[in-house]
Amino acid sequence: MNLSIDRERLVSEVEALAKISEAEPPVVTRIVFTQADLRARAWVIARCKEAGLEVRQDAVGNIFARWEGSDSAAAAVGTGSHIDAIPNAGKYDGVVGVLGGLESIRALKQAGFHPKRSIELIIFTSEEPTRFGVGCLGSRMLSGALSAESAARLCDANGEVLDEVRLKAGSVGDLESVKLAAGHYHAFVELHIEQGPVLEREGMPLGIVERIAAPASANILIEGAGGHAGGVLMPERRDALCAAAELVLEVERAARATGAPDTVATVGICQVFPGAVNSIPSRVHLTLDLRDTDLARRDLVMAKIARASKAISKKRSVSMGTELINADAPADCAPEVVQTLTDSCREHKLRCLPMVSRAYHDALFVSQIAPMGMLFVPCLHGYSHRPDEYAAPDDMARGALVLAEALARLSR
Numbered sequence: 001m002n003l004s005i006d007r008e009r010l011v012s013e014v015e016a017l018a019k020i021s022e023a024e025p026p027v028v029t030r031i032v033f034t035q036a037d038l039r040a041r042a043w044v045i046a047r048c049k050e051a052g053l054e055v056r057q058d059a060v061g062n063i064f065a066r067w068e069g070s071d072s073a074a075a076a077v078g079t080g081s082h083i084d085a086i087p088n089a090g091k092y093d094g095v096v097g098v099l100g101g102l103e104s105i106r107a108l109k110q111a112g113f114h115p116k117r118s119i120e121l122i123i124f125t126s127e128e129p130t131r132f133g134v135g136c137l138g139s140r141m142l143s144g145a146l147s148a149e150s151a152a153r154l155c156d157a158n159g160e161v162l163d164e165v166r167l168k169a170g171s172v173g174d175l176e177s178v179k180l181a182a183g184h185y186h187a188f189v190e191l192h193i194e195q196g197p198v199l200e201r202e203g204m205p206l207g208i209v210e211r212i213a214a215p216a217s218a219n220i221l222i223e224g225a226g227g228h229a230g231g232v233l234m235p236e237r238r239d240a241l242c243a244a245a246e247l248v249l250e251v252e253r254a255a256r257a258t259g260a261p262d263t264v265a266t267v268g269i270c271q272v273f274p275g276a277v278n279s280i281p282s283r284v285h286l287t288l289d290l291r292d293t294d295l296a297r298r299d300l301v302m303a304k305i306a307r308a309s310k311a312i313s314k315k316r317s318v319s320m321g322t323e324l325i326n327a328d329a330p331a332d333c334a335p336e337v338v339q340t341l342t343d344s345c346r347e348h349k350l351r352c353l354p355m356v357s358r359a360y361h362d363a364l365f366v367s368q369i370a371p372m373g374m375l376f377v378p379c380l381h382g383y384s385h386r387p388d389e390y391a392a393p394d395d396m397a398r399g400a401l402v403l404a405e406a407l408a409r410l411s412r
């Protein structure tokens with residue numbers, strides 16, 4: 001099969017989509033179900049239809065563009081990513097997987113390939129958590145990791161609930177219908193920019209993901225007692241910030257103690273109340289972000305942090321409350337999909353690096369209902385979620401080429 005990717009078309013489509021934004025170019029801001037997002041969706045749907053794909057949307061706005069296979073009853077092969085973007089983002093996050101996926105399908109058609117299994121390009125709704133506070137909204141619902149009932153109640157900063165927002169945006173149907181049955185997809189591959197510096201540093205054109213790390217995150221509220229910085233003597237103090245400081249170091253210690261490079265823990269927010277130079281901190285809000293590729297190890301670290309928090313709270317007579325925000329399981333990519341991607345690289349004489357995805361992706365949730373794999377292309381300096389995010393045309397084209405090869409192999 002003579003596969004050829006139209007690199008210029010891919011680049012010009014990435015540029016065209018980037019112009020559909022709430023912010024001035026080169027900044028891309030496309031929050032789910034805003035005017036910019038709706039225009040971008042319409043634009044992508046038009047491109048899919050031009051390519052001869054049949055387009056449907058589910059009740060939460062996930063878009064499926066289907067190339068019917070000769071065995072239309074057989075489980076389909078899926079690929080895709082997202083087009084929503086956080087405020088002040090760049091052009092490539094998610095988009096490379098959507099437009100690169102479309103380009104792969106065009107290349108397969110051009111080469112005269114006829115799939116046995118149908119091939120579906122999926123544009124997932126709201127991979128970014130910006131509006132409703134939950135990342136991977138569409139893929140979470142597809143996989144059943146988020147129930148229709150909980151999703152319907154999600155609320156944005158203006159107090160609008162998802163169930164109303166999605167209807168206003170033109171989505172129809174019952175949210176219950178979004179969940180797909182296990183076995184709906186024979187396999188799923190997501191093409192994405194790496195969002196890290198490894199491929200560039202190693203001089204590798206492609207990365208094949210073997211595992212996706214997943215975060216557990218929590219809010220921690222510490223309450224002690226405030227008072228005058230001069231009036232309250234040291235033995236009387238129940239300083240919330242001192243307790244927080246001890247906990248932050250325990251978080252670091254617990255993550256280091258596993259000895260595994262994949263265990264990472266971060267306290268990224270520390271808000272001190274009342275925050276005055278002459279006032280003892282009475283309350284502190286911390287956030288915890290704990291990631292690992294191994295769920296059992298992550299749970300152990302979490303338990304260790306919980307024990308430390310209990311001990312510190314007792315010792316310092318402060319209360320420490322932990323509210324878990326999410327705790328998604330990491331995922332292993334399916335060995336057969338990893339093998340197909342590896343073989344596809346070899347077929348086109350491209351080197352590839354096995355790697356761990358340290359960022360979250362829709363593929364993490366799709367893995368709960370289908371054998372999943374991910375293909376990474378390099379991005380300049382590992383920059384992502386910023387306007388100067390950049391993936392080189394040749395790198396995107398190589399990604400689309402290997403994806404096309406893999407889709408062909410998986411859909412035969």
Ligand SMILES: [Zn+2]
Nearest residue numbers: 082093094127
């Ligand atoms: Zn992304």
